[in-house]
Amino acid sequence: MIKKIAEIIKDCDYLLITTGAGMGVDSGLPDFRGKDGFWRAYPAAKKLGLSFEELANPYWFEEDPYLAWAFYGHRLNLYRKTKPHEGFLKLLEIAKSKKDYFVFTSNVDGQFQKAGFSDKKIEEVHGSIHYLQCTKPCCEDIWSAENVEICIDNENFRAKEPLPRCIHCGEIARPNILMFDDWNWVDIRHEAQRKSFETFLDKSYKSLVILEFGAGIAVPTVRLMGERIAENFNAKLIRVNPRDHNVPFNAISLPLGAKEMILKVYSAIKN
Template sequence: MTEEAYDRAAELITGADAVLVCAGAGMGVDSGLPDFRGTEGFWRAYPPYERLGLKFEEIADPVHFADDPALAWGFYGHRLGLYRATVPHEGFAVLRSWGARVFTSNVDGQFQKAGFADVAEVHGSIHHAQCVEPCTDEIWECSFDVAVDPVTMRAVGELPSCPNCGGLARPNILMFGDWGWVPHRSQRQLDELTEWRRSHRKLAVVEIGAGTAVPTVRRQAELASAASGALIRINVREPEVRHGPRGVAAGRRAGSTHSLGTTNCVTTAR
């Protein structure tokens, strides 16, 4: 990233009356969390699923809670334990010092752990659960632990249950092909974010670690910054900014292309 781009990003942030952080999986990598980018990346993080031939989008599917709940809870139970044990990196504190509000596709709860009060989790949270059926639209905090066999990645012992009907519980996460997700907790967060955005005309948007494979976060960042044009995109693989006269894109690889206003430039790694 060039000094000019750094200065431009700082100018956008200091000139704004509010900052919105739009974060994807890349935000947690420096905390030691896997980003599951591509099948190979997922299998490096979870070798047992390579042996089973299961891709991320296949294991992150609600059908397993009906067909093989021990397999389903093995995956989500392991992630629940991992996210509970992970300490957010120092970048979270920097963003918090700006008084930033957060929109994220991450379900790991790292922003809340870092002290953020206003977080819109568009895909839900692994720290909350719901009934598999669902028998009710109730959502509750996960106060349970799930024991997982590290070799088979299957849950062992009693599985989490719904306090209402006694049936199987599942994470309150929007999965692939998911018609049973209970969305009202996330929708409330999103509605509050929309109202907050409308009250800030000079909004700077800092998008971090959000790719194009599942473009939810990138679209939100572009939408939120459309009026001000103040978008700072931090992405090591896909840094291009499509719109706006003031966007700044930042990558960290030599030869990556950045958009700085209407001028394209090539920067080298620092």
């Protein structure tokens, strides 16, 4: 199967890479799979009886911003210090060998950019933790979180002062991420990314392969996008997932982790 996939990728002109949280597992990042998986990553949330869906909600930035920023501050710190695994680098080399490539991801961690993928060739459908916005919001502006440092009282799972503030009105700031039950997400950056994605699709319809990594079924945004494009563009969909690897007719399923699959395919392409 690896040789077959390698040939399919070698023969295509355009490559669409779609990913969910499973893409970063080999870098040591949690995928928050199920309530138990989330609670293993955040024992404090288990004590509070909060699931990922309940905690990843803009409600907490109003009700308890110190708790909200403990959760998102920990994630920001984690993503900053995490090094993308080798599979990212090999995948980038494969992508650069094509006429063009694009990344569609539900991840907010910025790992593709850190690995060297062009920021202009990525759609982060749920936003990015590396940008901030006003919680109100007072305007349609977002700004970099580069100089923001979040210190956390891990024992009580509380962020310490100073909390990030809106650079325009002084209200509490929040990550520029689409959360659950979120009506205040400023999507100006995402809209620009979406237009770039549409431009890519306009030119790739004749020879496109879709590589999907670690996209689960709980929030199936990535899976549904890939399946829809595969059907509309008559493109080959290759789904890589150690667990949720069921595929629609005429797609290819590979029950492996992202890093293992990429390294095997890279070796097969080179040989």
